[in-house]
Amino acid sequence: MAPVSVPAKVLVVEDNPDVSQLIGMALSAARLDVRSVDDGDRALAAALDWAPDVVLLDLGIPGPDGIEVCRRLRRFSNAYVLILTARAEEVDKLIGLSVGADDYLTKPFSPRELLARVQAMLRRPRELAAPPPSAAGALEIDREAREVRVAGEPVPLTKIEFDLLAALTENARQVHTRDQLRERVWGGSWLADDHAVDVHMSNLRRKLGATGEDGLITTVRGVGYRFVRRDGS
Known part of the structure; x- marks a missing residue:
């Protein structure tokens, strides 16, 4: 059955x-x-x-x-x-x-x-895979538990913020367009506009920045966003 x-x-x-x-x-x-x-x-x-x-x-x-x-x-x-x-x-x-x-x-x-x-x-x-926890410097991402920590301290993210961070870090160095992020995170590019993506990304950056891990997410003008590791890769 x-x-x-x-x-x-x-x-x-x-x-x-x-x-x-x-x-x-x-x-x-x-x-x-x-x-x-x-x-x-x-x-x-x-x-x-x-x-x-x-x-x-x-x-x-x-x-x-x-x-x-x-x-x-x-x-x-x-x-x-x-x-x-x-x-x-x-x-x-x-x-x-x-x-x-x-x-x-x-x-x-x-x-x-x-x-x-x-x-x-x-x-x-x-839609999001659950590979083993990954790390980028002091930033640790556990996709299965949907938890983010910086230097061992939890960072409270909303589901949207977590999904954005997971998408960016799965393909570090790659520039992700807003259309790609909408499709990945919202389940359809028509379900959110560019402004909604930018607002959630701003909130994510603010929360990471409050832990001292600022500058991890960069804006590629006119294109989208990119995750940058501390070693610059």
């Missing part, structure tokens, strides 16, 4: 009941396990108790807002976080990405587009 696959778990955090119901129906039809809550406190409690694979997080929820919920989620959860927002301001999206969100989707959106984003997120761990 073939093994029974366990459906991925998606937590929907949305205070508009009509939108929440529409999302729930679309995801359930795709055989995903869906739970819905309508405020920040319930979102954090559900994430802690249920351990979802993906969190769809509206920014304008009551209680702790979406930004604060995302910030707290990152203390205990590795779930992918997709921000849902009616706010068109660029600053809201940038803040969301800076506190640990993996992607954002601006309302109104189609159920098909939402489902495509969720499915792309769920594919990411399987």
